Amino acid sequence: MDLIKNIKPKELAPGITGYYAHGENETFGYIELKKGSNVPLHSHANEQITYIIEGQLDMVIDGVACSLTAGMYHIIPSNVLHSAVAATDCKVIDAFAPAREDYKS
Numbered sequence: 001m002d003l004i005k006n007i008k009p010k011e012l013a014p015g016i017t018g019y020y021a022h023g024e025n026e027t028f029g030y031i032e033l034k035k036g037s038n039v040p041l042h043s044h045a046n047e048q049i050t051y052i053i054e055g056q057l058d059m060v061i062d063g064v065a066c067s068l069t070a071g072m073y074h075i076i077p078s079n080v081l082h083s084a085v086a087a088t089d090c091k092v093i094d095a096f097a098p099a100r101e102d103y104k105s
Contacts, residue, residue, distance in 0.1 A: 004030045010103060013039060015086070018094075020103045027103060029094040033057065033086035041083040046096040048076040055090030059083065 007019040015037030019030045027046075033039075033055070041060070050057070051073040058067050061074060061082045068074060076082050 013037060018103070020100070022099050022104055025098055027094075027096040027100040029092075029096070029100075029103070031090075031092045031094060033084075033090040033092065035086050035089050037086045039084040041081055043079050043081045044096075044100075045078050046098060046100055047078045048082075049095045050074050050076065051093040051095075053091040053093060055092075056087040057090050057092060058085045058087050 002021075004019045004021065007021060010018045010020060012018050012031070015034035016039065017032050021028045050059070050068065052068045052070050054070050056067055056069045058065070059074065059082060060066075061076055062080045066074065067087070
């Protein structure tokens with residue numbers, strides 16, 4: 001067992017810091033986003049589940065805008081374009097399957 005904050009942080013973009021634990025078939029991420037930070041439009045082969053612990057994350061998923069607040073989640077299928085802007089400071093959990101090989105380094 002370990003603490004997520006003991007994992008070396010990965011800066012995903014200005015104001016966005018992720019802490020990732022990797023299993024053989026999935027990746028678990030704890031992400032902190034500062035208000036106004038932006039995840040640009042992108043897609044990846046991994047299915048993603050985003051769960052909001054605290055704050056408001058405004059996302060566009062497959063062209064549809066949605067605001068996620070504490071306690072809400074969204075499942076993002078593989079290869080679907082999505083983006084996000086932190087309307088407030090946020091704490092988020094992201095789960096990916098298969099594992100995000102690009103986040104292991």
